[in-house]
Amino acid sequence: MVMFNITEVRQNASKIISHALETKEPIVLLQRSKPVAYIIEAKAFEEIQKKAKKVEQYEKIEMAKDTLKRLAKLRGEMKPQPDSTPLIRQLREGEGRNE
Incomplete structure (x- = not known):
């Protein structure tokens, strides 16, 4: 992988891009010696x-x-729940009420 700093890119952008296209390898752009971007x-x-x-x-x-x-x-x-229909029917019909 080839590395170039930002100043080199400003001066030789077309050559650097051509290099990336020819080699099909990513190019690392450095700023203050740290990678900041890739050209692919x-x-x-x-x-x-x-x-x-x-x-x-x-x-x-x-x-x-x-x-x-x-x-x-x-x-x-x-757990299976009991069918609530009979209970509802009892309550509706008044069974189970304390009268």
Whole structure:
């Protein structure tokens, strides 16, 4: 990987970009000896973006699968509840009232 400082980029931008296109290697831009940016071929950047989207979709699918597994586990742990219809009928018809 080739490194250039900002001053070199200002003076030789077209040569540096040509180098990136010819070698297909990223170029590191330095400012005060620290990396601040990369110059990469547009096609390489587009491939990175596609891969990042695929990873994001995969992560969403995995989260959904995990959520469904947790819901299934909770559903299995739930105790069956008695049917409340007879109780409601008794209350509506007045049975069970203290008259």
